[in-house]
Amino acid sequence: MDNTEARLIANALYEIRLLLSPYMGSENDAPHDVRLAAHVAYALHNEAAALIDAEKFDIETALRKVAAIDNVLPGNDGDRLASTWATPNRVDRSD
Numbered sequence: 049m050d051n052t053e054a055r056l057i058a059n060a061l062y063e064i065r066l067l068l069s070p071y072m073g074s075e076n077d078a079p080h081d082v083r084l085a086a087h088v089a090y091a092l093h094n095e096a097a098a099l100i101d102a103e104k105f106d107i108e109t110a111l112r113k114v115a116a117i118d119n120v121l122p123g124n125d126g127d128r129l130a131s132t133w134a135t136p137n138r139v140d141r142s143d
Contacts (some may be wrong), residue, residue: 050101058099064097065089074120084125087117091126 068086071078078086088091096104110133117126 054099055102058096061089061096062093074143080121080123083121084117087126088114088129089123091117094128 064085068082068089069074071082071086071122076083092110095105095110111130114133115127115130117129118124119126
């Protein structure tokens with residue numbers, strides 16, 4: 049992926065984070081998948097901003113932020129995503 053492609057995806061993620069911000073928190077009554085999407089976007093919004101600005105970020109730190117979602121939402125989705133994404137060139141397409 050070149051810089052232009054990465055910046056497009058980063059801009060989209062940043063916009064998604066803004067759109068989903070009302071669904072943040074452990075006390076929200078939105079469906080679990082919407083809450084999870086909000087927390088994933090929030091966990092990675094600083095990394096998206098770094099890509100938009102053509103800067104680098106620490107992948108391990110980003111994956112720890114995603115795994116930490118499990119501290120807010122029930123389940124192990126954060127750890128599952130972080131583990132999946134830690135494997136190079138692997139994307140979980142179990143939809």
